[in-house]
Amino acid sequence: MAEIITLLETLRDKLATVPGVATCKIGMESNLTPADYPMVRIVPSTVRQKLIGMRECDLIVYFGQPIHEFTAGLEALYSNLFAMEAALLDAARSLTWMMVKYEETVLDEDRVDAYKLLAIRLTVAG
Numbered sequence: 001m002a003e004i005i006t007l008l009e010t011l012r013d014k015l016a017t018v019p020g021v022a023t024c025k026i027g028m029e030s031n032l033t034p035a036d037y038p039m040v041r042i043v044p045s046t047v048r049q050k051l052i053g054m055r056e057c058d059l060i061v062y063f064g065q066p067i068h069e070f071t072a073g074l075e076a077l078y079s080n081l082f083a084m085e086a087a088l089l090d091a092a093r094s095l096t097w098m099m100v101k102y103e104e105t106v107l108d109e110d111r112v113d114a115y116k117l118l119a120i121r122l123t124v125a126g
Contacts, residue, residue, distance in 0.1 A: 007098055
């Protein structure tokens with residue numbers, strides 16, 4: 001049975017290797033700066049015992065980029081973020097010693113002025 005923090009740290013280390021990610025951390029700080037972007041933040045939400053010796057954690061992987069860096073408009077930014085989503089999912093799924101289940105991706109509905117943020121809901125177990 002892996003400790004939950006071990007699952008989160010392993011996922012963090014793997015997602016940090018995705019090309020273009022500037023920072024990748026567990027938890028969402030309130031003082032993110034432009035230097036943190038493109039960013040990935042892993043925020044756990046629920047932990048439970050699934051099988052004897054196995055624990056499961058629901059989490060949200062937030063990722064995003066500054067809007068002002070995309071002079072080609074929001075369509076280009078969306079294209080870039082969906083490519084980043086695919087790369088993050090591929091990286092997460094490559095972790096063979098732990099289970100990673102994709103639930104959904106939630107978009108910010110263009111509510112944040114300076115940044116475009118998306119969130120992948122995952123369940124990990126080990």
